[in-house]
Amino acid sequence: MSDIYFTPGPTALYFTAEEHIKNAIRNGVVSTSHRGQQFKDIYKACADNLKELMNIPDNYHVLITSSANEAWERIIQNCVRSDSYHISNGPFAARFEKVASQLQKRTHDLKLADGGIPSLEQIDVPEKAEIVTICLNESGTGAAFPLALINQIREKYPEKLIAIDGVSAVPVTPVDFTKIDTLYFSVQKAFGLPAGLGIWIANERCLSKAVELANEGLMIGSYHQLPEMVEKAMEYQTTETPNILGIYTLAKVAEDMLTKGVTAIRREIDYKAAILNIAVEEHPQLSHFIENPAYRSKTVSVIKTSFENSKLINHLKEKHIQIGTGYGKYKPEHIRIANFPTHSKEQMEMLVDMISAFKV
Amino acid sequence: MSDIYFTPGPTALYFTAEEHIKNAIRNGVVSTSHRGQQFKDIYKACADNLKELMNIPDNYHVLITSSANEAWERIIQNCVRSDSYHISNGPFAARFEKVASQLQKRTHDLKLADGGIPSLEQIDVPEKAEIVTICLNESGTGAAFPLALINQIREKYPEKLIAIDGVSAVPVTPVDFTKIDTLYFSVQKAFGLPAGLGIWIANERCLSKAVELANEGLMIGSYHQLPEMVEKAMEYQTTETPNILGIYTLAKVAEDMLTKGVTAIRREIDYKAAILNIAVEEHPQLSHFIENPAYRSKTVSVIKTSFENSKLINHLKEKHIQIGTGYGKYKPEHIRIANFPTHSKEQMEMLVDMISAFKV
Numbered sequence: 001m002s003d004i005y006f007t008p009g010p011t012a013l014y015f016t017a018e019e020h021i022k023n024a025i026r027n028g029v030v031s032t033s034h035r036g037q038q039f040k041d042i043y044k045a046c047a048d049n050l051k052e053l054m055n056i057p058d059n060y061h062v063l064i065t066s067s068a069n070e071a072w073e074r075i076i077q078n079c080v081r082s083d084s085y086h087i088s089n090g091p092f093a094a095r096f097e098k099v100a101s102q103l104q105k106r107t108h109d110l111k112l113a114d115g116g117i118p119s120l121e122q123i124d125v126p127e128k129a130e131i132v133t134i135c136l137n138e139s140g141t142g143a144a145f146p147l148a149l150i151n152q153i154r155e156k157y158p159e160k161l162i163a164i165d166g167v168s169a170v171p172v173t174p175v176d177f178t179k180i181d182t183l184y185f186s187v188q189k190a191f192g193l194p195a196g197l198g199i200w201i202a203n204e205r206c207l208s209k210a211v212e213l214a215n216e217g218l219m220i221g222s223y224h225q226l227p228e229m230v231e232k233a234m235e236y237q238t239t240e241t242p243n244i245l246g247i248y249t250l251a252k253v254a255e256d257m258l259t260k261g262v263t264a265i266r267r268e269i270d271y272k273a274a275i276l277n278i279a280v281e282e283h284p285q286l287s288h289f290i291e292n293p294a295y296r297s298k299t300v301s302v303i304k305t306s307f308e309n310s311k312l313i314n315h316l317k318e319k320h321i322q323i324g325t326g327y328g329k330y331k332p333e334h335i336r337i338a339n340f341p342t343h344s345k346e347q348m349e350m351l352v353d354m355i356s357a358f359k360v
Numbered sequence: 361m362s363d364i365y366f367t368p369g370p371t372a373l374y375f376t377a378e379e380h381i382k383n384a385i386r387n388g389v390v391s392t393s394h395r396g397q398q399f400k401d402i403y404k405a406c407a408d409n410l411k412e413l414m415n416i417p418d419n420y421h422v423l424i425t426s427s428a429n430e431a432w433e434r435i436i437q438n439c440v441r442s443d444s445y446h447i448s449n450g451p452f453a454a455r456f457e458k459v460a461s462q463l464q465k466r467t468h469d470l471k472l473a474d475g476g477i478p479s480l481e482q483i484d485v486p487e488k489a490e491i492v493t494i495c496l497n498e499s500g501t502g503a504a505f506p507l508a509l510i511n512q513i514r515e516k517y518p519e520k521l522i523a524i525d526g527v528s529a530v531p532v533t534p535v536d537f538t539k540i541d542t543l544y545f546s547v548q549k550a551f552g553l554p555a556g557l558g559i560w561i562a563n564e565r566c567l568s569k570a571v572e573l574a575n576e577g578l579m580i581g582s583y584h585q586l587p588e589m590v591e592k593a594m595e596y597q598t599t600e601t602p603n604i605l606g607i608y609t610l611a612k613v614a615e616d617m618l619t620k621g622v623t624a625i626r627r628e629i630d631y632k633a634a635i636l637n638i639a640v641e642e643h644p645q646l647s648h649f650i651e652n653p654a655y656r657s658k659t660v661s662v663i664k665t666s667f668e669n670s671k672l673i674n675h676l677k678e679k680h681i682q683i684g685t686g687y688g689k690y691k692p693e694h695i696r697i698a699n700f701p702t703h704s705k706e707q708m709e710m711l712v713d714m715i716s717a718f719k720v
Contacts, residue, residue: 005391030554031365066426069583069600102582194390196556196603222462223429240429243556
């Protein structure tokens with residue numbers, strides 16, 4: 001019996017992914033040239049399906065990176081001349097600031113407690129800052145950044161670029177792309193694919209900014225400069241040989257999700273999150289790390305254990321179920337449970353029953 | 361019937377790769393955390409097998425990138441303060457210079473005709489240049505840079521770092537790592553794996569240089585700074601979630617190559633290159649782009665056609681055999697044929713027979 005992965009990522013493959021990978025090998029997708037028509041068709045299908053699934057406006061570009069980490073770097077290189085502003089409410093949010101700082105930008109950091117959500121008043125972006133970065137779903141803490149607050153930031157600072165870390169949130173969280181400028185994600189979370197591919201979505205304002213910086217003689221990277229990436233992407237081409245197998249599989253899984261319907265997917269996520277949340281609340285030795293339900297992620301639950309977390313983790317492992325430890329400094333005291341589109345209601349019910357029955 | 365790919369990359373999968381990919385899915389390799397022991401074991405197996413296969417000394421680090429393109433960028437960022445020297449004898453060699461230039465280094469370029477191999481006297485590295493970059497096997501032109509000349513450059517310039525583009529050459533070309541400082545490759549060429557993974561091998565001199573630059577306050581990148589990559593790699597960890605499936609498959613294919621024996625692999629390459637070369641020489645309408653056999657790549661043959669190349673390409677395609685067009689400006693007038701470890705003697709004999717029988 002193979003294990004069921006509820007780990008926050010890498011995680012269980014989307015249930016159709018294995019078949020798509022096998023087909024890709026059979027159809028020569030793994031051997032085809034990234035300069036040929038077969039690849040162009042794959043990239044187009046991937047971009048079109050993601051646009052439909054995530055309601056991405058036509059004038060946003062769907063670009064290929066190797067990871068979300070790379071997207072951090074490319075966004076800073078291409079969209080920031082000197083100053084950036086970061087809402088740092090957890091380890092992943094904070095890493096965007098770190099990347100900007102390593103790339104020698106002047107960073108302005110709204111440092112919050114782990115899992116904290118700021119009020120609009122707390123968000124005070126200096127005039128010099130060109131971008132505001134936000135982590136939509138903190139896989140480290142289980143905090144979900146409110147979509148309404150993103151919209152308010154947009155109204156308060158219409159001139160600033162807004163960059164969203166969509167990792168582990170999309171396509172579940174219904175982002176309004178007209179309120180943001182760029183969003184990126186890696187595929188080994190909610191899309192349930194093998195790691196090694198990132199998607200970077202960027203609008204014309206990002207592109208103009210990159211062109212502006214390049215015209216000023218600033219360094220905007222080498223093989224993955226935004227203007228060249230966009231130029232190639234217009235023809236469904238890339239500047240380097242990309243992870244073609246990953247792009248193909250993402251195109252197919254996005255298609256499967258469209259067939260199922262994003263509403264059905266979100267309804268299932270809601271149901272699974274609800275039963276898990278109730279189990280945590282009713283369990284005498286478990287509690288939510290994010291106390292306010294409005295700020296609690298539906299896709300990554302971070303749960304405090306009043307006992308050594310390995311007891312529950314190992315108990316489940318014996319039953320061939322894998323859940324995550326805490327992240328970073330919380331490694332021994334939290335458990336993390338993913339609730340992604342690939343996890344069926346039945347699987348989550350089984351997990352919830354096991355957790356409810358477990359006492360130390 | 362699925363096609364046989366003799367394209368220079370992406371190309372045919374190594375004949376055992378499909379089985380390894382299926383096993384990876386079965387064994388949870390695609391779902392495992394990159395922070396866990398299973399991943400560490402995979403990375404260690406990959407590094408150990410590559411070290412044995414390619415005779416890489418113990419004090420060289422085997423690092424994970426997303427592509428050879430990324431390695432260009434990381435080498436320039438981490439190993440060059442101000443000046444770099446590039447032997448540009450073809451499109452891929454020239455792109456290393458372009459990356460350095462885009463990263464705003466002062467580049468010194470030995471610009472040669474496509475496919476040209478310089479004499480030692482021609483190679484005149486300015487004192488300020490910190491690195492010499494060489495493309496071992498130009499997939500664009502079919503030129504192989506002589507290993508003896510690399511050794512001579514090392515003797516002439518012992519203080520300079522030497523960086524080798526090993527794409528489409530390794531593990532076939534027996535590089536002497538003690539004569540170079542860093543080498544990188546992508547896996548979709550001679551290793552016969554799906555694209556989306558690069559391997560960057562670097563020694564302590566590269567590491568010291570990166571530390572030196574960082575200490576001087578220079579920018580050496582963000583999530584893929586060499587010092588941090590090495591620190592993590594010492595524990596078989598990476599700084600970001602990598603292409604775990606790719607690393608696993610590379611570990612397994614390298615193991616299969618070790619089982620077969622690198623001598624046997626190289627002997628087969630020699631045989632296949634020999635029969636292809638003879639066929640070209642005996643064909644009235646074909647000729648080698650690289651006239652001097654000493655400088656001719658064994659793994660990527662670039663052949664001039666005195667007719668429109670699509671005639672032969674399409675003729676072979678009808679027989680389910682795929683070969684490459686010319687690269688860049690040579691697209692309509694060259695054909696390119698890969699001779700990688702996955703291509704069997706029988707497959708190459710069949711291809712050679714078809715080419716010999718083809719007349720316009």
